[in-house]
Amino acid sequence: EVLIEGRGIWKQYQMGEVTVNALKGVDFEVYRGEFIVVLGPSGSGKSTLLNIIGGMDSPTKGELIYDGRAISGASERELTQYRRNNVGFVFQFYNLMPNLTAGENIGLSVEIANEPLEIDYVLEKIGLSERKNHFPSQLSGGEQQRVAIGRALAKNPDLLLCDEPTGALDLSTGVEILKFLRDFNRELKKTVMIITHNAGIGKIGDRVFYIRDGMIEKIEKNEKPLRPE
Ligand code: ADP
Numbered sequence: 001e002v003l004i005e006g007r008g009i010w011k012q013y014q015m016g017e018v019t020v021n022a023l024k025g026v027d028f029e030v031y032r033g034e035f036i037v038v039l040g041p042s043g044s045g046k047s048t049l050l051n052i053i054g055g056m057d058s059p060t061k062g063e064l065i066y067d068g069r070a071i072s073g074a075s076e077r078e079l080t081q082y083r084r085n086n087v088g089f090v091f092q093f094y095n096l097m098p099n100l101t102a103g104e105n106i107g108l109s110v111e112i113a114n115e116p117l118e119i120d121y122v123l124e125k126i127g128l129s130e131r132k133n134h135f136p137s138q139l140s141g142g143e144q145q146r147v148a149i150g151r152a153l154a155k156n157p158d159l160l161l162c163d164e165p166t167g168a169l170d171l172s173t174g175v176e177i178l179k180f181l182r183d184f185n186r187e188l189k190k191t192v193m194i195i196t197h198n199a200g201i202g203k204i205g206d207r208v209f210y211i212r213d214g215m216i217e218k219i220e221k222n223e224k225p226l227r228p229e
C-alpha cells in the first residue's frame, strides 16, 4: 500500500537574481511500513525533499500525495493539521526545549495530538524512564536524541521523518539511535524516512533513494537490510 507519492516535484528558491533548483522533477513512492534512507551529498536537495514530504514547505511544481490526499496545494491550516496528525520529526541537533524536562518535552507533542501515546509508555520505549525529570543539559547526546525521538513518537504519527539523526553523535551512539528507529519501524509499524550523507546508513534501509543535484538518480532495494550494529 502506497503511503506517500511524489510526482514531478520541483523546488525553486529565488535568491535575488539567482534561481536555485533544489529539486528537479522528483518521482517516488513510499510504501506503508517501509524504512527509507535518502542518501546524497550536502546540497543535493535532501532537506528540501523532507520538508516537502513533511508539509513544512510546498513544491514549486508537482504533486505530493499522502494516503491518497494531495498535500501540495493545501492551505496553511490544512498543512498544520497534516503535520500534527501524521508526521513526527527528528532533527540532527535534537531541538529540545532546554527549560523543560525529558518528560515535559515529550508532553509537548502529547498536548497537540489527536491520539497521543502516554508519556510514561514513550519513556519506557526509549529506555529513559529513569530520566523523566532530567533536563536536556543533564543528558548525553544520545539520550537527548532519544528524547527527541520520543517526542516525535508520542503524538503517534504514521510517519517519522529524520534529518541526519545521527549527525551529531559518535558512531556507537548513532548506531543505538538507528536501532531505536528500526525497532519502532518494525514493532510500532511506523514508516520511517532518514536523510543522511553517510553511505554506511544506506545498508539498513529497506530501500535507498540516491539523490544528487536535485534528482533521484537511483532507487535501490536491500533484500536483506542489515541490522544496525
Ligand atoms: P541537502 O539537505 O542535501 O544538503 P538542501 O535541500 O538543504 O540539500 O539544499 C539543496 C539546494 O537548495 C542547495 O543548493 C541549497 O543551497 C539550496 N537551498 C536550500 N534551502 C534554501 C533556501 N531556503 N533558500 C535558498 N536556497 C536554498
Ligand code: ADP
Pocket (backbone or CB within 6 Å): 137, 138, 139, 140, 141, 142, 143, 173
Ligand atoms: P556520553 O558518554 O554519551 O557523552 P555523558 O558522559 O555526557 O554521555 O553522560 C553519561 C551519563 O551521565 C548519562 O547517562 C547522563 O544522563 C549523565 N549525565 C551527564 N551529564 C549530567 C549532568 N550534568 N547531570 C546529571 N547527569 C548527567
